[in-house]
């Protein structure tokens with residue numbers, strides 16, 4: 001991937017206004033051919049080049065015009081997709097004289113160009129304040145769509161994407177904003193703004209499962225996205241067959257659960273709309289074909305015709321069903337029931353009666369709220385067991401599923417908030433299929449990293465860049481390893497922390513302590529090298545961290561760790577006993593933490609799981625350690641890698657924070673953040689830090705919040721073997737927590753042993769820690785304070801139930817006393833295969 005730095009910078013500066021002439025005819029509708037000044041006819045419609053000047057359309061800046069060099073397959077829109085407008089800075093399209101209702105369609109065709117890889121694009125789209133798309137990466141969206149179709153058994157392979165939205169514009173202006181992610185870019189190939197003169201939607205819609213009760217939706221204030229539009233029982237309908245509104249209708253068969261559960265019927269008869277107001281609802285051709293139940297001749301009619309759709313969780317959906325009776329000349333011949341997501345949406349449904357006759361085009365809308373843990377929508381039509389009618393056959397002509405915005409948002413950002421994926425090499429393929437957001441975020445990081453490299457390279461023409469990528473390394477570790485060692489030596493003995501780095505061990509002493517670094521004594525492995533359990537001559541158990549001489553990363557972390565630990569002493573931070581720098585070795589000696597990592601006492605090992613009270617106590621200990629880090633030192637220290645494998649437990653289960661290899665000194669007084677390359681661990685990483693590259697203590701708070709959820713749910717923070725919406729713990733747990741039902745997914749070991757109030761409170765703290773914006777997250781001191789309260793609540797509860805169910809610390813301790821070895825979380829836990837966590841990633 002290449003990024004042309006200077007061009008990038010230049011483009012950031014240009015803000016020019018261009019005026020575009022609006023297409024004639026087509027009412028107030030405007031079709032734009034983006035990234036060009038040429039007007040073309042495509043699909044029977046006229047598309048105006050968006051850089052042709054004059055008119056009611058304004059661009060806030062010119063962006064960059066590109067011509068796409070490749071186009072495979074003969075698609076309807078080929079001529080339209082030969083150009084695109086690319087933006088590296090936010091770009092607004094403003095349409096004036098826009099009062100009314102509109103379909104907004106955005107066309108995306110992934111292009112390739114010398115300077116930009118479309119795989120690296122990521123952007124947000126908003127229209128009149130409603131967020132339509134977020135973290136949007138076109139190739140990944142297309143990939144997902146094709147994978148979904150493949151999953152359904154189809155084999156179409158889309159190479160482009162059209163997103164359709166519907167709005168009511170009350171003022172005079174429709175403003176469509178494109179905002180690239182920091183350091184990334186975005187593009188658009190064509191924009192349709194299609195005026196809808198007739199009312200397409202009414203506010204009052206029947207709620208599924210509520211016995212005909214209706215909901216008032218205030219649709220004029222909400223955004224609507226078309227998720228699916230199917231011509232049931234018929235063939236696909238192209239945009240130019242629905243000329244006034246340009247809608248596209250897919251065939252339905254691939255969405256059917258059992259394709260042969262229905263058979264299609266067709267008519268050539270003239271069909272009319274049941275209501276004179278409905279002429280725009282759907283083209284009449286939709287009603288000429290339908291699907292009915294296939295085995296109506298069989299006595300046993302106990303089955304449904306079922307369609308299944310993938311939808312984004314946590315949104316309201318309006319389901320529009322189109323009906324037209326094509327066979328029967330009287331009522332009571334065909335009576336059925338409609339189910340949506342296994343709930344009754346309508347019963348005793350007789351199209352003939354509803355529509356007022358045969359060949360009458362009729363539609364009915366239903367509202368269903370898809371909860372946060374569900375990502376499918378089922379539509380089923382089947383016999384109504386209560387209707388004593390002659391005919392119990394079902395029929396459907398068309399189907400549309402619309403997503404309704406919540407709080408001004410239509411974008412499904414869930415998948416955005418689990419950064420990390422692609423870096424973990426083994427599972428690339430899996431991850432690609434998992435989600436746009438994940439992948440694009442990593443790519444953003446990669447591009448940002450490259451830009452940073454590029455800039456750095458320009459600024460200080462470092463000579464030795466062969467071995468070390470420039471940029472991340474502390475100044476004193478630049479250049480050669482020899483220099484680095486010298487400086488390490490200096491920091492151990494010299495100016496930095498003369499008396500506090502502890503005892504200097506000889507290599508012989510450490511070899512004796514570890515049986516010459518015997519593999520069986522390894523208790524941890526990291527990017528820096530290995531950690532051994534050892535016993536020094538006075539009988540003290542120690543943990544010995546030996547840098548891998550090949551590891552440049554280890555060198556940096558070593559240095560940081562020494563720097564940090566030499567400044568810090570705290571009951572809840574793992575302390576350093578000494579070091580060894582003989583014979584090119586870099587070895588640090590720490591106090592031994594007999595009970596290993598917190599993670600191993602929650603899941604993924606054979607150790608007995610900690611009780612709820614112990615878990616709270618451990619979290620309090622870790623919080624104290626972090627609180628000290630954040631507030632104790634001069635400028636505060638940001639740990640940057642808070643996770644359950646960096647919280648260690650001593651023989652009394654006292655928690656201590658470990659691993660300061662990534663830590664950073666906090667911002668000085670006059671700054672609010674430290675700008676830095678993104679480092680951390682998958683699943684724990686603060687998305688805001690990832691987006692903005694600005695590190696504050698609030699990133700630790702986020703990671704700590706993930707730890708809190710992990711402690712409750714006892715599962716890996718990233719587990720790709722789970723269904724897509726459960727892969728990321730933070731996302732999944734937050735969805736349950738927002739519904740105030742975290743207890744549903746609590747570690748089964750805790751069932752019945754915790755005070756519900758303590759869990760509620762605990763979960764609230766975790767939720768606050770995971771606030772989207774750092775500034776909304778509490779400080780560690782506040783977290784600590786609340787956790788202490790949680791502990792009190794749990795202790796009171798334990799007393800109230802007579803200590804029957806409680807596991808006191810001493811009891812659990814007794815269980816552990818005889819245990820010899822400490823678990824090896826990073827290297828050998830059995831769930832490695834499915835568990836990407838807690839691998840750390842670094843320089844992109």
Ligand SMILES: *[C@@H]1O[C@H](CO)[C@@H](O)[C@H](O)[C@H]1NC(C)=O
Pocket residue numbers: 037038052
């Ligand atoms: C369109 O752009 C091309 C190349 O940039 C230019 O040669 C041509 O004159 C432009 N046409 C109009 C109508 O502006």
Ligand SMILES: *[C@@H]1O[C@H](CO)[C@@H](O)[C@H](O)[C@H]1NC(C)=O
Pocket residue numbers: 060061090091092175177
């Ligand atoms: C685009 O419009 C939004 C909302 O009016 C505004 O905040 C933003 O500054 C505009 N961006 C540009 C580049 O003009």
Ligand SMILES: *[C@@H]1O[C@H](CO)[C@@H](O)[C@H](O)[C@H]1NC(C)=O
Pocket residue numbers: 022023024027028056096097
């Ligand atoms: C441009 O906007 C004005 C009102 O602002 C409207 O009268 C005019 O018809 C619009 N032009 C087109 C071509 O839509």
Ligand SMILES: *[C@@H]1O[C@H](CO)[C@@H](O)[C@H](O)[C@H]1NC(C)=O
Pocket residue numbers: 111112117118119139432
């Ligand atoms: C984008 O990524 C896909 C798969 O990840 C790859 O096949 C394709 O070649 C990439 N496109 C470009 C322009 O690099």
Ligand SMILES: *[C@@H]1O[C@H](CO)[C@@H](O)[C@H](O)[C@H]1NC(C)=O
Pocket residue numbers: 153154155156
């Ligand atoms: C799949 O593609 C092949 C050829 O590419 C075609 O013959 C076949 O009809 C397609 N099947 C479906 C279900 O679309």
Ligand SMILES: *[C@@H]1O[C@H](CO)[C@@H](O)[C@H](O)[C@H]1NC(C)=O
Pocket residue numbers: 268269270
């Ligand atoms: C449909 O309507 C047209 C005119 O409205 C008429 O000429 C035609 O005969 C009708 N077709 C049928 C099958 O009724």
Ligand SMILES: *[C@@H]1O[C@H](CO)[C@@H](O)[C@H](O)[C@H]1NC(C)=O
Pocket residue numbers: 275276277
């Ligand atoms: C059609 O629309 C008019 C005006 O909007 C309204 O008065 C009338 O009730 C509507 N008719 C039906 C059948 O909905």
Ligand SMILES: *[C@@H]1O[C@H](CO)[C@@H](O)[C@H](O)[C@H]1NC(C)=O
Pocket residue numbers: 341342374376377378
């Ligand atoms: C509906 O029921 C089917 C089984 O008939 C089940 O697989 C599916 O998950 C259910 N859907 C919802 C949304 O509950």
Ligand SMILES: *[C@@H]1O[C@H](CO)[C@@H](O)[C@H](O)[C@H]1NC(C)=O
Pocket residue numbers: 301302303304339341342343380382
């Ligand atoms: C049809 O679907 C509904 C809703 O999911 C379900 O309750 C019913 O049992 C199904 N009928 C048959 C015969 O499967």
